[in-house]
Amino acid sequence: MLSPVQYGVGARFTLSVYADDYVDVILGALGAADASGLEIDTGDVSTFIGGDERRILTYLREVIAHAASTGKHLSAQILLSRGCPGELQCELPAGVAAIGGDAVELEPTGIRARAHWSLYPLLDGGHDAEHMDGIEQGIEFARNNGTYSGSDHFATRLDGDLAAVLATVASGWLLVGRDVQHVTTHVTISINSPTLIDD
Amino acid sequence: MLSPVQYGVGARFTLSVYADDYVDVILGALGAADASGLEIDTGDVSTFIGGDERRILTYLREVIAHAASTGKHLSAQILLSRGCPGELQCELPAGVAAIGGDAVELEPTGIRARAHWSLYPLLDGGHDAEHMDGIEQGIEFARNNGTYSGSDHFATRLDGDLAAVLATVASGWLLVGRDVQHVTTHVTISINSPTLIDD
Numbered sequence: 001m002l003s004p005v006q007y008g009v010g011a012r013f014t015l016s017v018y019a020d021d022y023v024d025v026i027l028g029a030l031g032a033a034d035a036s037g038l039e040i041d042t043g044d045v046s047t048f049i050g051g052d053e054r055r056i057l058t059y060l061r062e063v064i065a066h067a068a069s070t071g072k073h074l075s076a077q078i079l080l081s082r083g084c085p086g087e088l089q090c091e092l093p094a095g096v097a098a099i100g101g102d103a104v105e106l107e108p109t110g111i112r113a114r115a116h117w118s119l120y121p122l123l124d125g126g127h128d129a130e131h132m133d134g135i136e137q138g139i140e141f142a143r144n145n146g147t148y149s150g151s152d153h154f155a156t157r158l159d160g161d162l163a164a165v166l167a168t169v170a171s172g173w174l175l176v177g178r179d180v181q182h183v184t185t186h187v188t189i190s191i192n193s194p195t196l197i198d199d
Numbered sequence: 200m201l202s203p204v205q206y207g208v209g210a211r212f213t214l215s216v217y218a219d220d221y222v223d224v225i226l227g228a229l230g231a232a233d234a235s236g237l238e239i240d241t242g243d244v245s246t247f248i249g250g251d252e253r254r255i256l257t258y259l260r261e262v263i264a265h266a267a268s269t270g271k272h273l274s275a276q277i278l279l280s281r282g283c284p285g286e287l288q289c290e291l292p293a294g295v296a297a298i299g300g301d302a303v304e305l306e307p308t309g310i311r312a313r314a315h316w317s318l319y320p321l322l323d324g325g326h327d328a329e330h331m332d333g334i335e336q337g338i339e340f341a342r343n344n345g346t347y348s349g350s351d352h353f354a355t356r357l358d359g360d361l362a363a364v365l366a367t368v369a370s371g372w373l374l375v376g377r378d379v380q381h382v383t384t385h386v387t388i389s390i391n392s393p394t395l396i397d398d
Contacts, residue, residue: 012315012353014387016215016274023393044394045274045315046387048352075215075244077276077387079317081353090331116211116244118278118383120319122330131321131381132289153247154211154280154383182330184317184353186385188213188245188276194222195243 005039007092007099008085010050011078013060018073025067025074033062046077056080057104057170061163065109068162068191076189078166080173083181084122090182100178103141103171106163113162115189116155117142119172121180134180138172158187165189204238206291206298207284209249210277212259217272224266224273232261245276255279256303256369260362264308267361267390275388277365279372282380283321289381299377302340302370305362312361314388315354316341318371320379333379337371357386364388 004010017025030042038059039050049056064076083098084090121134139156142148147168149159158165165187173185203209216224229241237258238249248255263275282297283289320333338355341347346367348358357364364386372384 010352012351014274014276014389016217018216018218018221020217020219022217022272043351044392045313045356045389046354050352073221075213075276077213077274079353079385084353114244118385120321120383122319123322152211152242153207153209153249154278154283155245157244184319186278186317190213190244193243 002092002096002099004052005050006085007082009053009082010048011056011060011080012046012048013079014046014077015063015067016075016077017067025070025072029063029067032066033059035059053101053170053174054104057106057166061106061109061166064189064191065111065162068111071192073192073194075191078169078187078189079184080170081184082173082177083183092181098177098179098181100176101174104167104174106167108164109162111162111191113160113165113189113191114193115158115165115187116152117158117169117185117187118155119176119185120183121176122182122184123180134176134183137175141171141175142168162189162191201291201295201298203251204249205284206281208252208281209247210255210259210279211245211247212278213245213276214262214266215274215276216266224269224271228262228266231265232258234258252300252369252373253303256305256365260305260308260365263388263390264310264361267310270391272391272393277368277386277388278383279369280383281372281376282382291380297376297378297380299375300373303366303373305366307363308361310361310390312359312364312388312390313392314357314364314386315351316357316368316384316386317354318375318384319382320375321381321383322379333375333382336374340370340374341367361388361390
């Protein structure tokens, strides 16, 4: 059995805080979250997180919830990837099949999140599936847990508690990962937007 | 010949301004750009842009350059998609082959941008290509125009004038689109980051 890092499981994320004191908010949020067991590499464009899927998602929930607790408007851009451990190469040891997982559950935050979500099963020739099949599985999951709130161009709209939105994104990615080796997903999450005040 | 809209050509983007007066900066930038010939739909998570590829890229260049001219730290998250006009369905009229295009050139801005870029050729079973082939084509383009600055986990790092970074992202997407119908690309661009001051 490959470890998550050997299988290329990880995330990149960019936390954007729409306020003059964004440095304090971002550093405070990163400092408040439990990073044990994870590889964290913060750069000037985005932060890499490597490790077990559930630990990655728990960490992201903590960081974003802490930043959101300031009440500042923020957006989080998250990329999750699995099954392609190299930068340019997706080669795994011979005989390794797709490794997916069960749906993820995260403790509710009380923070309302709205998101645009895209899920990408990256098939190669010879695979017998259509790539939209996996995407429909993920959307069905979102319908069942109540976060689905419509399909826009190129993205599915999710609406709900931050924890439920993150869990939906991660669960779609893990469930499609059972059938497809290389799966990525991108989500843009908006929190504390002034346009939500009257909703 | 299908129109760009019929072929599903479009973008979603989120402009994040790390400043208390973000509303003024974002509305000013959107108002200053020439949106003629484009369908623009601004929502609370992201903005949709539909239309011809070159017009979309020229518009994005203008919006982001205008916001960057304030000197505020900002990030732009852009998704480009082609070949999948429906939200959940990628069906095109029978007989339509992949429609790509030539590389895009954009007028330089004098604004330095750093980015993390991911390119996704979305193949279906029966296609005779490997999905990483198209990605390597895109990276080769970035090496040739000088914006390539390394491969990080799950993303290629681009560094250069904002116009060159946007042109690289769009050109990789258009060149891969010659062979693959449904191609998406995501880029996170950082501008005016305080961590760049000493570089």
